[in-house]
Amino acid sequence: MTVPAQKAPEAGAPASLRPARPRWRETLGLLVRNPTAAVAGLVLLAIVLVAVFDEALAPSGPNEIAVEDRLRPPSWAHPFGTDDLGRDILSRVVLGAAVSLRVGFLAVGIALVVGSVIGLLAGFYGRWVDDVLMRVMDVLFAFPAVLLAIAVLAVRGPGPGNTALAIGIVYVPIFARVTRASVLGVREEVYVRASRSVGASDWRLLTRHVLPNAAPPIIVQTSISLAFAVLAEAALSFLGLGTQPPDPSWGLMLAEGRGFIDLAWWLAFFPGMAIFVTVLCFNLLGDGLRDVLDPRQRTLMAGGGR
Amino acid sequence: MSDVLVSARGLEVHFPVRSGGALRRTAGVLRAVDGVDLDIHRGETLGLVGESGCGKSTLGNALLRLVEPTGGRVTFDGTDVTGLGRRALRDLRRRAGMVFQDPFASLDPRRTVAQTVAEPLEVHGLRSGRRERAARVGELLELVGLDPAVAGRYPHEFSGGQRQRVGIARALAGEPDFLVCDEAIASLDVSVQAQVLNLLRRLQRKLGLTLLFISHDLSAVRHISDRIAVMYLGRVVEVGPASAVGAEPQMPYTQALLSAVPVPHPALERSRQRIVLRGDVPSPADVPSGCRFRTRCPHAFEPCPGVDPALQPVGAAPGHVAACHLHGVVGGPVEREGTVASAR
Amino acid sequence: MTAPVLEVEDLRVQLRTPRGTAHVVNGLSYSVGPGETVAVVGESGSGKSVSVLALLGLLPARTATVSGRALLHGEDLLAMPADRLREVRGPGVGMVFQDPMTSLNPMLTVGRQLVEGIRAHGEVPKTEARRRAVELLGEVGLPDPGRAVDRYPHELSGGMRQRVMIAIALSNSPALLIADEATTALDVTVQAQIIDLVEKLQADHGTGVVWITHDLGVVAGIADRVLVMYGGRCVEDGTVDDVLERPAHPYTRGLLGALPDLTAPADELATVPGVPPAPTALPSGCVFWPRCPVRADPRCETEQPPLAVVGASGGSLPHRAATWCAEEVSLV
Numbered sequence: 009m010t011v012p013a014q015k016a017p018e019a020g021a022p023a024s025l026r027p028a029r030p031r032w033r034e035t036l037g038l039l040v041r042n043p044t045a046a047v048a049g050l051v052l053l054a055i056v057l058v059a060v061f062d063e064a065l066a067p068s069g070p071n072e073i074a075v076e077d078r079l080r081p082p083s084w085a086h087p088f089g090t091d092d093l094g095r096d097i098l099s100r101v102v103l104g105a106a107v108s109l110r111v112g113f114l115a116v117g118i119a120l121v122v123g124s125v126i127g128l129l130a131g132f133y134g135r136w137v138d139d140v141l142m143r144v145m146d147v148l149f150a151f152p153a154v155l156l157a158i159a160v161l162a163v164r165g166p167g168p169g170n171t172a173l174a175i176g177i178v179y180v181p182i183f184a185r186v187t188r189a190s191v192l193g194v195r196e197e198v199y200v201r202a203s204r205s206v207g208a209s210d211w212r213l214l215t216r217h218v219l220p221n222a223a224p225p226i227i228v229q230t231s232i233s234l235a236f237a238v239l240a241e242a243a244l245s246f247l248g249l250g251t252q253p254p255d256p257s258w259g260l261m262l263a264e265g266r267g268f269i270d271l272a273w274w275l276a277f278f279p280g281m282a283i284f285v286t287v288l289c290f291n292l293l294g295d296g297l298r299d300v301l302d303p304r305q306r307t308l309m310a311g312g313g314r
Numbered sequence: 315m316s317d318v319l320v321s322a323r324g325l326e327v328h329f330p331v332r333s334g335g336a337l338r339r340t341a342g343v344l345r346a347v348d349g350v351d352l353d354i355h356r357g358e359t360l361g362l363v364g365e366s367g368c369g370k371s372t373l374g375n376a377l378l379r380l381v382e383p384t385g386g387r388v389t390f391d392g393t394d395v396t397g398l399g400r401r402a403l404r405d406l407r408r409r410a411g412m413v414f415q416d417p418f419a420s421l422d423p424r425r426t427v428a429q430t431v432a433e434p435l436e437v438h439g440l441r442s443g444r445r446e447r448a449a450r451v452g453e454l455l456e457l458v459g460l461d462p463a464v465a466g467r468y469p470h471e472f473s474g475g476q477r478q479r480v481g482i483a484r485a486l487a488g489e490p491d492f493l494v495c496d497e498a499i500a501s502l503d504v505s506v507q508a509q510v511l512n513l514l515r516r517l518q519r520k521l522g523l524t525l526l527f528i529s530h531d532l533s534a535v536r537h538i539s540d541r542i543a544v545m546y547l548g549r550v551v552e553v554g555p556a557s558a559v560g561a562e563p564q565m566p567y568t569q570a571l572l573s574a575v576p577v578p579h580p581a582l583e584r585s586r587q588r589i590v591l592r593g594d595v596p597s598p599a600d601v602p603s604g605c606r607f608r609t610r611c612p613h614a615f616e617p618c619p620g621v622d623p624a625l626q627p628v629g630a631a632p633g634h635v636a637a638c639h640l641h642g643v644v645g646g647p648v649e650r651e652g653t654v655a656s657a658r
Numbered sequence: 659m660t661a662p663v664l665e666v667e668d669l670r671v672q673l674r675t676p677r678g679t680a681h682v683v684n685g686l687s688y689s690v691g692p693g694e695t696v697a698v699v700g701e702s703g704s705g706k707s708v709s710v711l712a713l714l715g716l717l718p719a720r721t722a723t724v725s726g727r728a729l730l731h732g733e734d735l736l737a738m739p740a741d742r743l744r745e746v747r748g749p750g751v752g753m754v755f756q757d758p759m760t761s762l763n764p765m766l767t768v769g770r771q772l773v774e775g776i777r778a779h780g781e782v783p784k785t786e787a788r789r790r791a792v793e794l795l796g797e798v799g800l801p802d803p804g805r806a807v808d809r810y811p812h813e814l815s816g817g818m819r820q821r822v823m824i825a826i827a828l829s830n831s832p833a834l835l836i837a838d839e840a841t842t843a844l845d846v847t848v849q850a851q852i853i854d855l856v857e858k859l860q861a862d863h864g865t866g867v868v869w870i871t872h873d874l875g876v877v878a879g880i881a882d883r884v885l886v887m888y889g890g891r892c893v894e895d896g897t898v899d900d901v902l903e904r905p906a907h908p909y910t911r912g913l914l915g916a917l918p919d920l921t922a923p924a925d926e927l928a929t930v931p932g933v934p935p936a937p938t939a940l941p942s943g944c945v946f947w948p949r950c951p952v953r954a955d956p957r958c959e960t961e962q963p964p965l966a967v968v969g970a971s972g973g974s975l976p977h978r979a980a981t982w983c984a985e986e987v988s989l990v
Binding site: 365366473475476503504505506507508509511512515530532533534536537538560570571572573574575576577578579580581582583584588590591593594595 | 846847873899912913917
């Protein structure tokens with residue numbers, strides 16, 4: 009039988025179990041082509057680098073008090089100005105990045121791991137597993153978020169680690185729900201049944217088929233949650249429950265700057281901008297990732313109209 | 315060669331019908347497969363036809379235990395499948411493959427063709443080493459008429475027919491003895507259907523496969539099958555050699571089904587007397603007593619509501635059986651009268 | 659011969675897609691007389707469905723470019739303003755799609771949906787419209803129409819829903835009925851019921867029917883004339899007997915050969931190798947040449963063959979095919 013059209017559209021390398029190009033490299037390549045997401049990613053990378061090398065980058069110590077320099081507007085000596093105790097705001101924003109991001113990543117990490125495992129099990133196995141797990145999530149979700157976080161912090165005491173834990177617990181039901189909803193859809197896909205029909209175990213189904221295909225909304229949720237976690241850390245610090253003075257965190261700085269808003273706008277403005285830019289970039293990156301992670305979109309974008 | 319590979323006895327798949335509401339009480343029973351006796355011989359192609367909702371797909375899945383039977387027995391090569399443990403079940407999965415209807419849904423969009431085709435090899439540890447597996451994947455792709463060079467591509471880069479070839483390659487990877495094709499050509503264009511039908515037939519002969527070809531398309535079933543089984547409302551109502559069932563159907567339902575298939579010959583179509591059945595297929599949650607076809611049967615008579623007909627030899631061809639009282643009233647009196655009445 | 663209900667002349671449709679301009683329909687002409695059934699046959703991507711959606715202005719205006727003429731009783735559907743087109747749709751043209759579940763509103767009873775259709779095109783009192791709805795449901799063979807009228811679509815079977823769709827399409831006694839793969843999702847026994855129904859209604863009302871399908875068996879049973887589409891072009895047309903019994907185009911021949919025959923089983927089916935061309939990348943010359951087993955003329959790859967009369971026709975219509983190889987095909 010001669011079936012020319014069944015042959016490859018173009019000849020390539022001999023059969024290999026691997027895709028022609030490693031997946032992550034292709035993903036990265038496509039992400040770079042999406043200008044908004046690429047810029048957002050670069051900015052985030054810069055912010056993360058700043059957070060990692062905070063001590064080296066900060067022009068002065070964050071808690072160096074210079075009363076004679078208090079409430080100076082932005083200048084060459086102090087690009088972001090100084091606060092009411094004469095501390096350099098740029099230095100404090102730089103060190104605050106480390107605190108805010110560490111809390112954010114840790115919180116979302118906890119929520120992501122716990123929440124998506126719960127969602128995965130509930131969605132995949134259904135029946136009583138689903139009933140039990142999701143009712144627990146509902147109870148958790150029914151608490152007002154801030155109240156729940158306050159309760160955790162009240163029990164465990166304030167501090168960055170406990171703040172992250174508190175925010176993480178609050179976000180667990182969100183991840184559980186997003187994952188479960190996504191898994192419920194994927195579970196019914198014929199390719200999952202097909203894989204079962206060749207003898208694949210539950211573990212294999214979950215890790216090779218269900219999770220990868222259910223992942224896009226979880227990834228998007230992750231980047232959005234990172235944004236919210238940074239905000240939540242700010243809010244808790246603002247309430248005096250998160251980071252404790254004199255340590256700098258963006259939320260705490262915002263809270264402290266509030267009192268001087270008509271006198272010295274830079275106190276609240278720069279930490280506010282830091283929060284704003286970080287949150288925006290996480291969101292933009294999340295949108296970009298969602299597009300890039302869809303294989304159908306992939307060819308359309310990579311092929312450029314094949 | 316007449317040795318039986320797969321056999322079902324009194325096979326039942328009943329699904330509970332739950333009422334809405336928080337308590338999810340069981341409101342009734344949906345009899346998707348309701349007492350099927352069927353033998354599939356080694357090396358043959360058995361066509362299974364019936365209309366949507368008749369349970370043919372559920373039956374195919376139940377034979378492979380992809381759906382758990384709620385009653386009866388299935389044996390595969392002599393061993394009872396219904397009681398298999400995890401390990402034995404996995405071995406069954408290697409020896410029995412399945413080709414699905416929709417080639418757009420049955421391939422994982424995030425995995426390359428090679429990863430999809432190699433999955434059975436990995437699951438069953440069939441070829442160790444990446445190189446051997448890749449070679450085997452290449453062989454399989456060639457077997458189904460695809461260029462091995464496409465192995466690194468993703469499903470969405472292929473047409474429907476090509477995807478179905480990938481699905482067939484996956485089903486064949488474990489070197490199965492038995493292949494269930496569940497509406498495997500239904501989503502394809504006519505010209506592509508012919509390509510896949512030819513391919514299945516060639517593979518069946520080349521590899522000595524036993525094929526269960528499930529389809530609503532009687533012409534395709536007639537074309538590819540050695541024997542044909544007709545299903546109606548959860549029951550096999552007629553089985554026989556393809557030529558006999560195709561040319562001299564003995565059960566009124568089969569007759570109606572065959573007469574309803576349009577053929578591409580205008581003169582023939584104009585002259586043919588179509589048997590147009592009344593009404594719709596009853597719900598499998600509310601099966602009529604006695605013969606399940608009696609509510610639509612043009613020949614229904616006294617014993618039909620009272621006696622559940624059993625398969626009995628009919629016609630001239632050996633091995634041709636049908637469940638119909640027109641060929642003599644055979645069968646047990648109606649059981650479950652109470653449940654049928656209360657289900658109303 | 660009476661004036662045709664619908665006359666389509668040189669219909670062309672282009673769609674803008676991310677992959678470039680898709681030439682979906684490329685110069686389609688046909689007419690439908692009263693009481694006549696014209697079958698438009700083709701595989702997916704042949705442009706058969708788009709060609710009728712274009713007639714009714716149902717393509718997205720932002721991406722579709724439609725040209726040509728489509729005269730419904732002499733009035734050009736393609737040149738009509740949108741509001742006039744909406745007026746015409748009910749009483750002029752009824753339409754039945756493949757999937758009755760998505761064409762019906764799940765939130766409304768079938769009666770409501772029928773009554774709406776009836777009242778949208780004329781001052782009919784509500785009670786009168788409802789009486790007419792029950793009557794229509796009876797006419798399309800719904801058992802117990804008096805009760806069925808108050809049912810929701812999900813309470814009906816696929817065949818019953820398709821009957822409701824036909825009742826809606828016929829509610830204003832249109833001069834033209836367009837059925838787009840109307841029986842494809844149905845079982846053969848139900849399909850037979852629906853075909854019987856359409857034939858009966860057609861005989862009663864003299865409706866012209868355009869029946870779009872890929873199923874040549876259905877065509878043989880229902881059509882007076884057949885139009886075979888491939889790559890957005892009509893590659894063959896003529897009476898149903900001419901086209902199906904004496905196919906002149908290699909594509910039509912291939913399509914018929916690819917069908918397993920219930921009455922005369924063959925060992926190996928003839929196949930048309932390969933897949934239909936993408937409408938964004940149609941081949942030059944004859945649209946079919948890359949898949950054509952005949953390809954006997956030097957012009958095949960370069961010059962587009964016109965639709966020309968082939969052989970003597972048994973019927974009143976010319977039997978035409980767009981191929982350079984008509985003689986070679988008849989010899990095969």
